[in-house]
Amino acid sequence: MPARQPLKNHHQEKRLFLARVVILVVVVALLFGILSARLGHLQVASYSHFSTLSQNNRVRLEALPPPRGLIFDRNGVVLAENRPAYQLEITPEQVEDMEDTLERLAQVVNLEEMHIERFRRMLRGKRPFQAVPLKLNLSDEELANFAVNRHRFPGVDVEARVARHYPQGASLAHVLGYVGRIDERELARIDTRRYAGTSHIGKLGVERYYEDELHGQVGFQKVEVNAQGRTLRVLEREPATPGRDLVLSLDVRLQRAAEEILDGYAGAIVAMDPRNGEVLAMVSMPSFDPNLFVHGIPRSVFQELRTHRRQPLFNRALSGQYPPGSTLKPVVGLAGLEHGITTAERIMYTRGYYTLPNDSRRYRDWRYHGAVDLDRAIAQSSDVYFYDLGHKMGIDRMSEFLGLFGLGQRTGIDSTGERQGLLPTREWKRATHNQPWYPGETLITAIGQGYMLTTPLQLASVTSTLAMRGERVRPHLLRGRIQGEGGELTIDESQYLPPVQVSRPEFWDQVLVPMENTMHRPRGTAYNTAGRDAAYRIAGKTGTSQVFGLGEDEEYDEEQLALHLHDHALFIGYAPAEDPRIAVAVIVEHGGSGGRVAAPMARKLMDYYLLEMDS
Template sequence: MAADQIELKDYLRETNLIHSRLIALVVLLGILALILIARVWYLQIYNNERFELLSKDNRVRLVPVPPVRGQIFDRNGKVLAENIPIFTLEILPQDVEDMNELLDGLSKIIEVSPSDISKFKSQVRSHRKFETQVLKINLSEQELARFSVNRHRFRGAKVQARLQRSYPYAGEMAHVLGYVGRINQRDKEGIDLKAYKGTDYIGRRGIEARYEDHLLGQVGVEQVEANAHGQIIRTLDRKPPVSGDDIYLNIDVELQIKAREYLGDRRGSVIAIEPESGEVLAFVSNPVYDPNKFVNGIDHRSYNALREDVNRPLVNRTISGRYAPGSTIKGLVSMAGLEHGWNPNTNITCPGFFRLKGNSHRYRCWKRSGHGVTSMLESIMFSCDVYYYQLSNTIGIDKISAFLKDFGLGSKTGIDLKGEPSGLVPSREWKRQQRGVSWYPGDTLNTGIGQGDVLVTPLQLGVMTATLANRGKRVEPRIVGRLEHSLNGDTEEDVSYLKGAEVGQVNASDQNFQTIIEAMTAVVKHPRGTAHRAAGLNAEYTMAGKTGTAQVVGIAQGAEYDASILNDFQKDHALFVSFAPVEKPKIAVAVIVENGGSGSGAAAPVARKVTDFYLLGKDANAPVEDEALNQTTAVVGLGDD
């Protein structure tokens, strides 16, 4: 009882104690709250006038100074992407008394389209009224002069000098460089907004997108004193922006232009690589589009016209076009055979078709009458299909598939561009997983001649050829050669060189490389080689090459391929791969001419001309007296139909 009494007494004492302390806290709470209120009252009521004045002509402003975007040059220093000064007409809505009157007045002295006006008005609606909006980009000199004379009439409007991205080679480099575009709402979600303060453009495709971080530069900031109208009186402090890195490509723009010229008006792709270094010398995808149109936003009609063009100029065929490699891989398949016990002296009799045991289906050779007794050398030289049906049936898909993959087929090349597909080299596992059916011997035969499910990009063909030229050393292709970092325009330059990594070494003997390269040399050199007439005449250097033809439509058993009755989009694709000089390869080329018919006819001459131009500086299209005449007639003839 006594203990309980004491405890109860304790409890009451504690209660009283805490209650008195809680009341002290309530008093403290009141005092602190009053202090806060007094402070805010002092600022907002007592000193309101002073601070309102300060805020109205808040003299001190932080203004972002956008960096200058890095320029892009070709390997010889020719400008491919630059920033040119333009004048824009801009309006600050909060300074405008009557917007419609202002726009009316302006449209009398400056050409403003109704779409400009509606775009401008929607910008004004969706932004705050103290944010400047652009009415017209790129004023002409006359417009500039007219505006300057009349500027007092247009309160709220002003002309600003700005830099705009320009691509002097227009379409020629479009698929390599991509383009920049105005930053839109969707871009804003993925970028560090601080880094883009004051910057209007962002890289959208190609090198412009891939090297955005380097090209952008770092934003600077100016602390300026401004008056009540927001006009800057003086600069108080300045942290200068750092310009973006200048980029030097490995591409030779002259070669690039010529390569596309040699391709003519046909759809297709040309890729040229220096085998040893992986430097990309030319990267052509035809047709092209003009990237300059995208810089300030392309209008809907032009864009839809590009998108709906049957020739699909927006598609970068070189990196993302996928084609059957056709016979261009026969050299590789031969080498796979040699590495896996196929006797190099084996001769096969080609009657024009091949039949699997116990099966009546005829796998046809492209030459209906057959090649007769064919050696390995001849099988490559004449591109005999039956030889490869027999060879691949003997060594099996597993070995072929693995060997092709060693050359980079069926995997990304690692080029410094975005959006590369991996292509496809079929295998047993692939077919089981993707199609849910097991591998048939017939699939092996098709793979052996580069048809069926095999899909490669022109770029992969180029890398494959370069790897062959390197005797198995596979190097990542590189479009960009070096970055030059300039510090505030100082002479101090920090150059970083970008080299393609060595990604693999094909496991095959030197002797087998030698055999195959000799056979591919014969394709071009031997009078009966498939590419001799198209690429081998009067050559001043040695060249190894292989033709290929990729079927676009399947041909029914027993039917005949007749190019004349097919519509243009159903004709076979023409392919050619080559490298030269054979002794010390300096250039590897892969050409694809869509619906070009045969590889020897359409693709091989392009590769020869590109190689001539690069190694000898000889331009096949150079206007030699009477040849020039012929060409003119040819062009006229084309124009007629």
């Protein structure tokens, strides 16, 4: 059936159309109204909000890391500096074929798997125009090699960056410590704003202790950036304040001399000026090259250092704790005098051993001394005399007196890793071993054995106190700071501690003269090896501390004992005796006899300091 086709009513259709257009015009007007309202809201009502956002978009705050303060020795020799380290960088967007480039680069510079791995890791998360470091510290040879071939490597550049460098290398590793990349623990500790733009931080030693001063004050600059983060221009700039330059009391020449003297041994030498506590040399052997740590030490090298039998990373001067052995005797002798237990005149007839009443155990001497007074007891190092002294004094009075010299406490030197040693007391024994103090332990404490432990620095400090007849000063490495426009040196004041006071001043002579006799009297323990031909007077004391406990009837036979069971050789001393300018403590691990090994080392160092260096 055909559909009925109604007629079109043109007039009505036109009216209908017009009505629809009017409706749509209203809708259009309405929607334009909405658009305008929204735009008004964005551009007028929220203007300041979006204006700020736009400003934040465009302006970026960049940190200007401060140059780290330099470190000098007392004569102005540079110990730690900032020098350009040339690093190889690749800008990804300029490289056509990364794999090919890396492959060809490996023929020009020494690239290890480690470098490429790290490079790939850093490549992610970087924008294509940002250079990514490939190798951090190019050698001069690599630098030259690359320079010649540079045209073959578009997008590869050598960038000079400032990196910490220790020109003295291993000589000062234990003193200065080193800087290294800021790790997560440090990140939590530091004010990250102050370290904006800084990648390294003092890890150990002076670098760590004076981190605050060495670091300086970060600067900032406002730069305009585009959406890719490319810097277009600098808008505002607040320069960084460089870190403070420090001058140490150390003398590199003496340090080097001490290092040479100790070469081949494991041990430590600390030399200080007894008058003001300035540390002149502080050597711990073996050592390591601190520069290794600045650019990130390869794992294998670090493992080797860490597991080395002689522990090169261990700072013996501050962290090594050794029984002081007979070097303690002058102090114990002084305690005896002060407590009226002995006098300089008293003579004791000794056998080769000592026994306590009601005890069959024999406390052996290292040799038979016969009749000894305090002078011979110190100069010839009679153990029996001091066993007797200790027994009569008792551990309480002895500990208290030794404590006056700072034993069992940190000296408070301006470095890191210092240990406090161990000054045993009755209470300590009770607290740590839950045992009473046995009288026999007093005897061996009196000759610096048993529980007693000291650090080389403590021994040097004790030696200074002896040299200065009780005057105590805190040992320190910092001599002063370079300050002000003209770069004048401001000397750091020495910090004097409560002195050791004895009731009669001659007590000092009664232990110090025997120390001179140790060196200069034919029967002194260091006469043949160190004191005999000295051009100046030395006061010293040798020590040989047991590592291996011998049974009471056993003889110590060096040849039959493994090296690591050999005695430690020790020596403390100062010179010139009448006007002390240098106090030295020497410890040679497993060196054997203090008189034979440690004393000549100290003598050499003193010779160098007093005779050669001054001239």
